[in-house]
Amino acid sequence: MEDTRTLRFFNRGPSAVARLVFFSVLSLLLLFVDARYQYLESTRQVISIIIYPFQRLTALPGEVWNGVTSFVALQSHLVAENEQLHLQHDADSAQLKQMETVLSENAQLRALLEVKQRAEYTVQAAQIVYLERDIFKRKLFVDAGEQNGVQAGRAVVDNNGVVGQVTRTYPYLSEVTLVTDKDNVVPVQVVRTGLRAAVFGSGNISELDLRYQPVDVDIQVGDELVTSGMDGTYPPALPVARVIRVERDPAYPFARIACVPLAGVDRHRTLLIVSEVPTLPPRPAAGDVQGAQRPKKSNRKGGP
Amino acid sequence: MRYEMSMDREFLLPASRGFILASFIAAVLLAWLPWHGVALVLRPDFVGLMLLYWCTHKPHRVGIGIGWMLGIFVDVADASLFGQHALAYTVLAFGGLVLNRRVQMFSLLEQSVHVFVLLLASYAVYALVHWQVLGYVEWSYFLGSLTSALLWAPLTLLIQTLRRPRRNPNEL
Numbered sequence: 001m002e003d004t005r006t007l008r009f010f011n012r013g014p015s016a017v018a019r020l021v022f023f024s025v026l027s028l029l030l031l032f033v034d035a036r037y038q039y040l041e042s043t044r045q046v047i048s049i050i051i052y053p054f055q056r057l058t059a060l061p062g063e064v065w066n067g068v069t070s071f072v073a074l075q076s077h078l079v080a081e082n083e084q085l086h087l088q089h090d091a092d093s094a095q096l097k098q099m100e101t102v103l104s105e106n107a108q109l110r111a112l113l114e115v116k117q118r119a120e121y122t123v124q125a126a127q128i129v130y131l132e133r134d135i136f137k138r139k140l141f142v143d144a145g146e147q148n149g150v151q152a153g154r155a156v157v158d159n160n161g162v163v164g165q166v167t168r169t170y171p172y173l174s175e176v177t178l179v180t181d182k183d184n185v186v187p188v189q190v191v192r193t194g195l196r197a198a199v200f201g202s203g204n205i206s207e208l209d210l211r212y213q214p215v216d217v218d219i220q221v222g223d224e225l226v227t228s229g230m231d232g233t234y235p236p237a238l239p240v241a242r243v244i245r246v247e248r249d250p251a252y253p254f255a256r257i258a259c260v261p262l263a264g265v266d267r268h269r270t271l272l273i274v275s276e277v278p279t280l281p282p283r284p285a286a287g288d289v290q291g292a293q294r295p296k297k298s299n300r301k302g303g304p
Numbered sequence: 305m306r307y308e309m310s311m312d313r314e315f316l317l318p319a320s321r322g323f324i325l326a327s328f329i330a331a332v333l334l335a336w337l338p339w340h341g342v343a344l345v346l347r348p349d350f351v352g353l354m355l356l357y358w359c360t361h362k363p364h365r366v367g368i369g370i371g372w373m374l375g376i377f378v379d380v381a382d383a384s385l386f387g388q389h390a391l392a393y394t395v396l397a398f399g400g401l402v403l404n405r406r407v408q409m410f411s412l413l414e415q416s417v418h419v420f421v422l423l424l425a426s427y428a429v430y431a432l433v434h435w436q437v438l439g440y441v442e443w444s445y446f447l448g449s450l451t452s453a454l455l456w457a458p459l460t461l462l463i464q465t466l467r468r469p470r471r472n473p474n475e476l
Contacts, residue, residue, distance in 0.1 A: 019368040020398040027372065027394060030387030035437050040386050047380040054329070055381065058336040130338040139383060168383065175383050182440065203442070 041168075048170040055141075055173070059129050066269070121235045123157070123272040124148065129173060138164075138181040138205065142271055145172040153233055155274040161239035161262035162186065162227060163271055176271070179240065179261055180205055188240050189228040193218050196228050199241055199259060208241050210257035215248045217255055225259060235274055239263075319362055319467060327354055327463065328374065336381060345444050348452035351378055352396050352426060353459055356419060359400025360407050361463075371397030388433050396426035412457040420453035 014022070034040050126144035144150050146169045154166040156176045164178040179186055182203035188210075189196050195218065199208045213219065223243040229236025241259035248255050331354035339347045351374055358366035375390030382389065399422040400407075407418050427449045435441045 016368065016398060016401045020394060023368050023372040023394040024391060027375070027387035027391035030390065031385055031433060031437070034386035044380050044386070047377065051377060051381055054333060055336055058333050059338065062338055130336070141383075182438070203440075 044168075045170055048173065052170075052172055055129065122275045124150070124275050125270055126150075126156075126174070126273050128269050128271060138178040138184075138201065138203070139167075140164075140176050140178065141173050142176055142273070143173060144273060145170050145174050147171055149275065150174045150273055155227075155234045155238075157238055157272050157274060158263045158270075159272075160264060161241075162234060163263045165233060166273065174273070178205075179263075180208060186234060186240055187228045187230045188225040189236075190219060191224045191226055192220075193223075195219070196230065197225075199225060202258075206260055208259040208261055210243070210259055211254065213255050213257060215250055215252070215255045217257075219243055219246055219255070219257055221246055224262075319358075319365065321365075323467075324358060324362070324365060327358070330354075332374075332377070332381075335378070345447055346451050347448055348455050349423065349427075349448055350452075352393060352423060353419075353452050353455060355393055355397055356400045356422060356456075357459060357463060359397050360404040363401050363404045366397075367401060368394055368397045385433070385437060388430060391433060392426040392430040395429050396422060399425060412460060415460070416453050416456045419456045420449060423449040423452050 030040070124144060126142035126148075129141045129143045142156070150166055150169050152166050152169050156163045156166060162179055164176045164181070164184070166174045167177040168175040177184055179199070179201055180203070181201045184201035186199050187196070188199050197210055197213060199210050202209050210219070210225070221243055224239060225241045225243070227234040227236055227238045227240055239262045241261050243257060244260050245258040246255060247257075328351070331350040334350040335347070355366065355371050355374060359371070371393040372390045375388075375393035376386070378384075378389040378393075379386055403418060403422065407415050410418065424446070427446055431441050431445060
């Protein structure tokens with residue numbers, strides 16, 4: 001018979017209730033420290049090194065499956081894909097030529113205007129190790145970490161646009177918070193009008209909110225939003241989202257504008273981490289700004 | 305019911321430390337598989353379930369302390385706040401310890417109902433912390449406790465089978 005009926009709380013160290021209280025208080029303490037301060041990041045990193053092999057192990061079935069499917073891909077499929085890639089390449093190279101002319105023209109114009117060079121940034125490829133595992137959050141992990149020179153705060157993009165931002169780095173992994181994470185903010189600019197605004201994550205994987213715009217704002221369905229580069233985190237002119245719905249209800253002070261993110265997180269395994277964005281000059285302290293000029297405020301309101 | 309009771313009372317091999325550890329590692333690996341979309345919403349809490357199994361069947365070996373440590377590991381892997389899973393698993397382990405005598409008197413189905421309530425409490429603790437810190441709760445999160453409870457019976461049967469003594473083939 002199984003020996004389970006001799007549980008004597010008081011003969012075996014502290015009682016269950018005492019242990020419950022002890023560990024609950026310990027957890028709450030940790031929660032408080034972690035939520036308020038950043039002291040525990042090194043502990044987190046040590047534990048992450050211990051569990052890293054297991055995490056890679058769980059990603060293995062998917063990798064093996066991908067490897068097998070790509071190995072047994074049919075010849076005809078490969079030929080068709082090759083053909084399509086060739087076509088794409090031709091189209092792209094034509095566009096690239098055009099782009100080169102535009103770039104040189106742009107450089108010349110900028111030289112004329114004496115405007116500082118726009119951000120030139122390099123990217124670094126990283127594989128998605130796994131997607132978010134907590135349905136409260138829109139996060140994923142990629143296999144480039146501190147050892148590869150990734151730092152928290154870097155922007156993460158794919159070939160269609162902005163995916164998110166590196167929010168925490170481990171030695172071999174980085175945690176990426178997606179633009180759709182609840183209340184994640186990306187400073188953007190409307191391509192058609194040049195209007196500056198900010199999109200907020202809605203917590204829903206396929207939707208972003210463009211908040212704090214007046215009801216009569218000049219935004220239409222189909223407008224593209226690109227990063228404005230105002231914050232120094234995201235390089236400028238990366239596509240972020242497209243407007244899919246505009247509700248102008250005069251009963252509310254702001255219009256309700258919903259956008260769909262352009263980058264496809266669930267479509268690729270490889271993402272690009274923007275390695276370097278030139279640092280902006282430090283922001284002057286609030287006291288230095290005279291009442292006459294308040295550029296920040298007009299940006300947020302986004303008046304046309 | 306008589307059948308299940310007799311099954312619960314049958315002779316099982318003592319659970320070695322290695323076996324318990326292996327079961328936890330298996331649970332953790334299952335939880336870390338790349339779930340997403342609907343599967344993520346419905347993903348059972350494998351680690352919590354395994355913890356509850358050992359807390360109810362081997363309360364001397366696995367208790368609140370081990371639950372708390374498991375929670376810390378899961379916190380790091382899930383990038384949740386330090387102590388969030390730890391607190392939830394502490395509550396879960398306590399529930400398992402308190403109910404361990406009672407739960408074993410019931411059939412698997414009745415056990416599942418008890419387990420569901422315990423899991424719901426641990427899920428509620430997790431969601432409560434999340435709500436306190438970040439200010440919102442996604443209600444579909446609680447679906448996981450239901451799928452976890454549904455997995456209780458298969459999990460129990462599986463582990464009991466693994467713990468049953470191997471019959472010597474030369475025996476009569």
